[in-house]
Amino acid sequence: MERDDLIVNDSYALNAHHSEEAGVSKRKKIWFVAGLLTAITALEVILGIAFKQDSDYWTVIKWSFIILTLFKAAYIVLSFMHLGDERKNLKYTILAPYILFALYLLFIAAKEGTDMAVLLSNFLGS
Amino acid sequence: MAGEASQQIDKDELWGGGRSPYSVTYGKMMMWFFLVSDALTFSGLLISLGFFRTGVFGDLEGFWPVGEKVFEALPVLGTGFPLIYVALMTFLLIVSSVTMVLAVEAGHRNDKKNVTKWLVWTVVGGFFFLGSQAWEWYHFIHGSGGYYISANEISVNGTDQSGETISYTVAVGEKVYYGSDHAHAHEDHDHDGHDHDSHDGHAHTSTSEVSGMGGDGHDEDHAHKDEHEIHPPEVLYLNKFQTTIVTVNDGPTIEKLIAAKNENFAETSGANLSSNEYGPQQYANFFFFVTGFHGFHVFSGVLINIIVLLMVIKGVMEKRGHYEMVEKTGLYWHFIDLVWVFVFTFFYLV
Numbered sequence: 261m262e263r264d265d266l267i268v269n270d271s272y273a274l275n276a277h278h279s280e281e282a283g284v285s286k287r288k289k290i291w292f293v294a295g296l297l298t299a300i301t302a303l304e305v306i307l308g309i310a311f312k313q314d315s316d317y318w319t320v321i322k323w324s325f326i327i328l329t330l331f332k333a334a335y336i337v338l339s340f341m342h343l344g345d346e347r348k349n350l351k352y353t354i355l356a357p358y359i360l361f362a363l364y365l366l367f368i369a370a371k372e373g374t375d376m377a378v379l380l381s382n383f384l385g386s
Numbered sequence: 387m388a389g390e391a392s393q394q395i396d397k398d399e400l401w402g403g404g405r406s407p408y409s410v411t412y413g414k415m416m417m418w419f420f421l422v423s424d425a426l427t428f429s430g431l432l433i434s435l436g437f438f439r440t441g442v443f444g445d446l447e448g449f450w451p452v453g454e455k456v457f458e459a460l461p462v463l464g465t466g467f468p469l470i471y472v473a474l475m476t477f478l479l480i481v482s483s484v485t486m487v488l489a490v491e492a493g494h495r496n497d498k499k500n501v502t503k504w505l506v507w508t509v510v511g512g513f514f515f516l517g518s519q520a521w522e523w524y525h526f527i528h529g530s531g532g533y534y535i536s537a538n539e540i541s542v543n544g545t546d547q548s549g550e551t552i553s554y555t556v557a558v559g560e561k562v563y564y565g566s567d568h569a570h571a572h573e574d575h576d577h578d579g580h581d582h583d584s585h586d587g588h589a590h591t592s593t594s595e596v597s598g599m600g601g602d603g604h605d606e607d608h609a610h611k612d613e614h615e616i617h618p619p620e621v622l623y624l625n626k627f628q629t630t631i632v633t634v635n636d637g638p639t640i641e642k643l644i645a646a647k648n649e650n651f652a653e654t655s656g657a658n659l660s661s662n663e664y665g666p667q668q669y670a671n672f673f674f675f676v677t678g679f680h681g682f683h684v685f686s687g688v689l690i691n692i693i694v695l696l697m698v699i700k701g702v703m704e705k706r707g708h709y710e711m712v713e714k715t716g717l718y719w720h721f722i723d724l725v726w727v728f729v730f731t732f733f734y735l736v
Contacts, residue, residue, distance in 0.1 A: 272411045273411055274708050278494050298477060309469075326736070337720075350415070353408075
C-alpha cells in the first residue's frame, strides 16, 4: 500500500533528525525543564499548605497559583511539545485562538458574571 | 532544531504550493489541530466549574469545599496530608512526560534501543497514574465519615478554627458532620477487610460515631459500639470540609443535634452522583466528570503508546527512516500532562 503522507511529507520528518552531539545538549535541556516543572509543583503545594483560603494573602496566593500554572503550561507546550521550535505561523495558528479566548472569557466573567449566575440558576433551577 | 522549521525560506516559495507552509507533516499538523479542539472541551469543563463555583450554586448549597481538606489522604498512611497525593500524581505525570520527550529525542537520532526504553517507562508511568486515580476515586466515593441533614433550627455555641467563641445557627436542611475521630474510624474500617462495600463501611462508621454520643437505632454492631462508648467524641463539626469549621463543645447542644438527626433525615457518606458529603452536589459531579474525562484521555494515551511501542519494537519506524509517529503520540501524551496541570490548579488548588 502506498501512503501519500509518507511520500510527500517524509522530508519534514527526516529533516528533524539531529546528531549525537546535538542530542547531549537537548537532553540537558529536557532534564532542566523537568526539574523546573517539579520545583514549581512543589512550590504550589507548599504555598497551599502555608496559606489557607481564609488567609489575608489568599488573593495573592491564588493569582500566583494561576501565574505558576501558566509558566508550567508554557514550558510544556514550548519545550516538551517542541512548539517553540516550529515555524512562527504554526505557533500562532495554535496559540492565538487561546489568547483571544482567554481575553474574551476574562471580559465575560468581569462584565457579565452576575448575569451569568442568574442565568445559570434560571436555566437549571435551584 | 535542524529541521526545515528553522530554515529561512522565502515567502513566495513557502506559500507557493507543493509544500507545507508550516513545514510540518500532515499527520503532525492534524494532531495539533485535534489537540486545539480537545483543549477547548477541557476549557469548557473548567470554565463551567468556575461559573458554578462562584455563581449561586455554591452559595445556595453551602460553600464550595476546599480541595486540600477533601483530598488529604494517602494510601497506608491515612489522613492529614493536604493535596500531597494529588501533587504526587502531578509529579508522576510530569515524569512520564519527561520519559516521553526523551523517547522523541532518541527517535531523532534513530536510536531504536533508547526509544524502546523510554517508551516502556512512559507506559509504566501511565499505568501508575491510572492506578492512583482509581485509588483517589475509591477514596472519594467511599467518604470519610458522613453527614446528616438537620431537621430543626438549632443555635450552637462553639469555637471556630482560630479558637474564638462564636454563635452559629444550623438552619433547617443544613448538613452537620460527624465527630473528630472520623478519620480514625474510617481507617479502622479499612483494616477490617470490608473495603469493597462502601455502603457497609458507611454503616460501620456512623454506628461507631453516633452511638458514642448517646446511642441510636443501630443494634447490629455491638462490638464497635462498646469499643467507642469508652471514648465518646466531644465535638461535632459543622461544614467540616469547608472554609469555616465550627467545633461544638457543649454537651446539651450535641444532644440536640443528635435529636434533630434522629427525627427524620438520613445520613450520607462519601460522594456519588446523587449525594455528596463534601459540599454542593455539583462539586462531586465536576470531580467525576473532569477527572474522569482526563482519566479517559490517559487510558487512551497509554493504549496508543503501547501500540507505538510495539511498532517500534517490530522495526516499522526503522524501515521508515524516522520516528515521527513517536513524536505525534508524544504530542498527545504531553497534552494530557498539560490538561492535568490546569485541573490541578483550578479544581484542587484554588
